[in-house]
Amino acid sequence: MEEAKAYIESGILELYVLGQLDAPEQQEVERMADLFPEIRSEIAAIELAMEKYALEKAVQPKPQLMNKILQQINAQEIIKEPEIQEAIITPLNTAPAPKSLRPLQFALAACLALLAMSIFALYTTHSRLSDANQQLIVMRQDREKFAATVNFMKNENKDLQQINQITTDPTWAKVKLAGTQISPKASLMVYWHKEGKHVMLDNASMALPENDKEHQYQLWAIVQGKPVDLGVFDADSRPKKLLLDMKAVSNVQAFAVTLEKRGGSPGPTMEKMVLISSI
Amino acid sequence: MAATTKISLTEEQLVKGLKAQDTAAIQALYEQYSGALMGVIIRIIPIEEIAEDLLQDTFLRIWNSTRHYDPSKGRLFTWMMNIARNIAIDKYRSKDFRNGGKNQTIENNVDLINETNEVIFNADTLGIKDMVTKLKPEFNQVLEMVYFKGYTHVEAAEELSIPLGTVKTRIRMAIMELRKHFN
Numbered sequence: 508m509e510e511a512k513a514y515i516e517s518g519i520l521e522l523y524v525l526g527q528l529d530a531p532e533q534q535e536v537e538r539m540a541d542l543f544p545e546i547r548s549e550i551a552a553i554e555l556a557m558e559k560y561a562l563e564k565a566v567q568p569k570p571q572l573m574n575k576i577l578q579q580i581n582a583q584e585i586i587k588e589p590e591i592q593e594a595i596i597t598p599l600n601t602a603p604a605p606k607s608l609r610p611l612q613f614a615l616a617a618c619l620a621l622l623a624m625s626i627f628a629l630y631t632t633h634s635r636l637s638d639a640n641q642q643l644i645v646m647r648q649d650r651e652k653f654a655a656t657v658n659f660m661k662n663e664n665k666d667l668q669q670i671n672q673i674t675t676d677p678t679w680a681k682v683k684l685a686g687t688q689i690s691p692k693a694s695l696m697v698y699w700h701k702e703g704k705h706v707m708l709d710n711a712s713m714a715l716p717e718n719d720k721e722h723q724y725q726l727w728a729i730v731q732g733k734p735v736d737l738g739v740f741d742a743d744s745r746p747k748k749l750l751l752d753m754k755a756v757s758n759v760q761a762f763a764v765t766l767e768k769r770g771g772s773p774g775p776t777m778e779k780m781v782l783i784s785s786i
Numbered sequence: 787m788a789a790t791t792k793i794s795l796t797e798e799q800l801v802k803g804l805k806a807q808d809t810a811a812i813q814a815l816y817e818q819y820s821g822a823l824m825g826v827i828i829r830i831i832p833i834e835e836i837a838e839d840l841l842q843d844t845f846l847r848i849w850n851s852t853r854h855y856d857p858s859k860g861r862l863f864t865w866m867m868n869i870a871r872n873i874a875i876d877k878y879r880s881k882d883f884r885n886g887g888k889n890q891t892i893e894n895n896v897d898l899i900n901e902t903n904e905v906i907f908n909a910d911t912l913g914i915k916d917m918v919t920k921l922k923p924e925f926n927q928v929l930e931m932v933y934f935k936g937y938t939h940v941e942a943a944e945e946l947s948i949p950l951g952t953v954k955t956r957i958r959m960a961i962m963e964l965r966k967h968f969n
Contacts, residue, residue, distance in 0.1 A: 518958040525932055526868040527939050537859060554861040556964040565821030566828050568838050573816050576845045580809060
């Protein structure tokens with residue numbers, strides 16, 4: 508144990524106890540103390556002596572200082588408290604992992620609610636939009652109907668004016684066709700412009716039974732004893748036009764109307780003659 | 787002295803109490819050791835008010851760094867003494883203290899400290915104990931400088947203009963005498 512003895516006598520242990528060594532030197536002393544029990548007990552003896560010496564050289568501070576220190580420590584404990592709470596919470600953190608997710612869950616729920624609301628709003632808007640579109644279509648149809656009516660009335664007005672003009676114009680021949688034996692109540696007015704050869708039917712004064720879909724009325728002109736086709740027409744209770752233009756003709760002796768198959772026939776069917784006139 | 791009324795705990799009990807952050811332990815520690823720690827602080831910073839502030843700092847640091855104390859490395863008092871000495875030395879070297887202390891350097895301050903200490907360590911005013919232990923003056927001087935006044939043994943050698951080896955020897959001899967005396 509010569510090594511330990513020499514180490515003790517070097518005086519390094521005293522410097523160690525007096526806090527005079529740097530960190531590597533301190534570690535060296537501690538290593539030696541671990542190796543040699545007599546070094547450890549030597550250190551303990553030096554420490555004890557220095558402690559007694561310090562106690563002997565004590566200078567008593569003011570007695571109030573104790574309370575000041577205790578107050579500071581207590582104040583510090585209050586400040587420290589949150590830290591302690593934190594330390595308690597930390598181990599629990601493994602379990603309440605959902606806790607940290609809770610705000611996210613709320614956010615997700617809020618998002619879903621928002622999405623549902625948006626879809627509902629979108630659906631409502633969409634159905635309102637299609638309602639509006641429907642209404643628009645109806646209104647457009649109404650407008651077209653109205654425009655058609657206006658157009659019809661305009662034409663009607665024009666026709667009426669023309670009729671009025673015809674009645675006062677001597678160049679227009681106003682020919683009244685009367686019913687034959689098979690249709691005594693029938694009647695029709697035909698306007699014929701002698702110079703322009705223009706022929707028109709007056710729908711307003713027409714009194715003919717309505718024809719079916721297979722048949723149409725056909726107007727004939729008798730020219731030099733022979734029937735000339737002037738075109739077909741329908742007997743409608745609600746005619747689209749007041750005046751119906753027919754084919755032009757001149758030197759007419761008489762007008763006649765027969766009921767023919769739809770589209771007309773090349774020659775009149777005499778037994779189906781419903782109207783006849785003479786000029 | 788009223789020492790008999792003080793709570794006296796064994797070192798083991800004190801360490802256990804401190805580590806458990808039991809304020810009763812710091813109280814007992816204060817009662818047992820405040821004077822000894824004040825002794826080293828006031829010899830480095832010989833102004834009572836400042837020294838008491840530093841003593842307070844010392845106890846707070848002891849309280850807050852208990853976990854750093856390893857009983858297998860040495861006695862609790864040695865550890866506390868080093869804390870107190872370091873706090874006092876830090877203060878001594880700090881700008882604010884030195885500016886307040888008339889810009890004196892540590893070297894030419896030694897005599898002043900010694901003189902001031904002579905005045906302050908008046909037994910009547912500060913309750914300092916009688917020097918029971920009488921050491922040979924040359925041993926006492928070196929030990930006082932290193933143990934109580936914050937000198938490193940290198941600084942003490944320079945201050946006293948003696949070889950470092952001699953300083954080490956004198957420290958060892960002084961402590962040997964103390965051990966003889968206390969046993």
